[in-house]
Amino acid sequence: MAKVLQRHLRQIWLDVIYAIFLRELKSKSSDKFGIAWSVVSPVVFIFMLSYLRGRMDGGDTHGIPTFFFMVYGMILVQFFMGLVASVSAAIKKNKPLYAFRQVQPISSILAITLFECLVKIFVILVIGVMCFILQFDIHISDPLSLLFNLLRVAIFSMSIGIIFSLLTCFVPEVDKVKDLLMRPMFFISGVFFSLQDVPQEYWPYLTWNPVLHAIELTRYAVYPQYGNAGVSDLYLNVFTLTSLGLALACYHISWKQAISR
Amino acid sequence: MILLENLTKYYPSTAGKQFVFENINFTFPRGKNIAILGSNGAGKSTLFRIIAGSEYPNKGQVRTELSVSWPVALATGVHPLMTGRENTRFIGRVNGVANLDDYEKKVIEFSELGKKFDLPVRTYSSGMRSRLSFACCISIDFDVYLIDEATSVGDLQFRQKAKTALLNKKNIANIIMVSHDLSELELFCDSAVILHEGQLEFYDNLKHAIDIYKGL
Numbered sequence: 001m002a003k004v005l006q007r008h009l010r011q012i013w014l015d016v017i018y019a020i021f022l023r024e025l026k027s028k029s030s031d032k033f034g035i036a037w038s039v040v041s042p043v044v045f046i047f048m049l050s051y052l053r054g055r056m057d058g059g060d061t062h063g064i065p066t067f068f069f070m071v072y073g074m075i076l077v078q079f080f081m082g083l084v085a086s087v088s089a090a091i092k093k094n095k096p097l098y099a100f101r102q103v104q105p106i107s108s109i110l111a112i113t114l115f116e117c118l119v120k121i122f123v124i125l126v127i128g129v130m131c132f133i134l135q136f137d138i139h140i141s142d143p144l145s146l147l148f149n150l151l152r153v154a155i156f157s158m159s160i161g162i163i164f165s166l167l168t169c170f171v172p173e174v175d176k177v178k179d180l181l182m183r184p185m186f187f188i189s190g191v192f193f194s195l196q197d198v199p200q201e202y203w204p205y206l207t208w209n210p211v212l213h214a215i216e217l218t219r220y221a222v223y224p225q226y227g228n229a230g231v232s233d234l235y236l237n238v239f240t241l242t243s244l245g246l247a248l249a250c251y252h253i254s255w256k257q258a259i260s261r
Numbered sequence: 262m263i264l265l266e267n268l269t270k271y272y273p274s275t276a277g278k279q280f281v282f283e284n285i286n287f288t289f290p291r292g293k294n295i296a297i298l299g300s301n302g303a304g305k306s307t308l309f310r311i312i313a314g315s316e317y318p319n320k321g322q323v324r325t326e327l328s329v330s331w332p333v334a335l336a337t338g339v340h341p342l343m344t345g346r347e348n349t350r351f352i353g354r355v356n357g358v359a360n361l362d363d364y365e366k367k368v369i370e371f372s373e374l375g376k377k378f379d380l381p382v383r384t385y386s387s388g389m390r391s392r393l394s395f396a397c398c399i400s401i402d403f404d405v406y407l408i409d410e411a412t413s414v415g416d417l418q419f420r421q422k423a424k425t426a427l428l429n430k431k432n433i434a435n436i437i438m439v440s441h442d443l444s445e446l447e448l449f450c451d452s453a454v455i456l457h458e459g460q461l462e463f464y465d466n467l468k469h470a471i472d473i474y475k476g477l
Contacts, residue, residue: 002360002367004357005358011357015355016354019351019354023340023343023348026342097338099310100331101313101315102355157274171416204389259317260316
């Protein structure tokens with residue numbers, strides 16, 4: 001009969017996250033397009049929209065080629081929305097697996113976050129390769145800031161996802177409200193416009209949104225001449241840490257109740 | 262030995278908290294094959310799932326130094342879109358099986374799925390699904406197996422095979438079992454726990470326990 005290893009707690013966590021990750025991979029690749037579709041579909045969407053918009057006004061938006069202005073915005077907002085959507089379904093999705101004592105909801109959350117992040121990294125790489133082939137001039141003056149912004153978006157998106165995920169276990173209707181709340185994010189996060197285009201008296205209605213900060217700061221990081229008017233690095237940091245702390249605290253007090261319903 | 266310490270479990274409902282257990286302290290003795298007896302809704306399955314760690318008590322804890330299986334009943338954790346082999350490896354990974362290839366071989370042999378083992382579980386009949394999950398569980402070395410009417414899976418031939426496998430296990434491991442089939446309990450168990458009105462009572466002699474249970 002199969003022997004069972006005496007595993008260290010950390011090893012159990014890694015094994016479980018790896019197993020759920022593989023499972024996620026498998027269940028995504030059930031049709032003919034397979035896993036490739038998770039990458040191809042956003043790439044086509046981002047690329048087409050940015051390309052068209054870039055061709056239409058042909059030039060610069062506040063010192064950035066319009067194509068790249070759009071690309072960074074679209075990548076980040078899609079990253080945010082994709083991650084929130086999949087993480088907020090994460091606890092319920094793998095509910096049957098909690099029959100195994102080794103599997104806890106956090107493993108499911110982490111595995112799904114990891115999967116989603118990897119997909120987005122591939123999306124970014126593919127867009128990069130396409131730009132290279134089409135001989136667009138890729139210019140990144142501060143790559144570290146760019147990566148740091150991606151990381152912050154990943155963390156606060158996951159945190160928001162965790163909070164929604166817990167809430168839906170107690171109140172299923174939250175799911176519908178979440179859809180309603182997420183829909184305008186695409187339009188108010190500065191994907192299609194820059195905060196600099198908006199009259200200053202309206203800024204307070206937009207600058208609560210961390211995704212807007214992330215997008216504008218990323219554009220600033222790759223093209224410093226774009227400027228960072230109205231957005232703040234500190235706000236993004238504080239929001240990221242606060243949301244992560246809140247999400248983990250909520251998880252800690254409520255996960256057992258959340259899955260025993 | 263499995264210790265239940267100050268165990269409290271309730272389900273919230275519109276009519277207030279529905280208590281299944283309240284502040285229970287109990288010890289499942291070592292080296293016994295235990296039947297859990299109780300009427301419908303007494304909380305047998307809940308107790309079962311708490312021991313297995315599939316569900317968590319609202320207060321208190323379960324302590325044990327033994328390796329306990331997951332509750333083998335339905336097709337637990339089997340993903341319909343993955344093949345039998347992929348599901349087997351998933352369960353093996355989660356449970357920390359040392360040699361996955363070897364484990365895979367044992368499962369395929371025991372479940373008698375043959376070529377179907379490499380097809381998605383979606384295409385299996387319900388009997389085949391339970392055969393797969395039973396094989397996955399019985400092929401791992403646990404100290405305690407939690408069996409929830411599991412010998413009633415599959416066709417007559419497989420049922421016989423499951424029974425023999427479990428009887429063999431009895432010599433090296435222990436079984437905790439929930440079933441309404443008394444003859445089945447008599448076959449596998451030697452002692453019993455009666456669950457009545459939120460209280461647990463251990464009886465060393467199964468026959469004696471069944472008599473009391475019938476009189477309740």
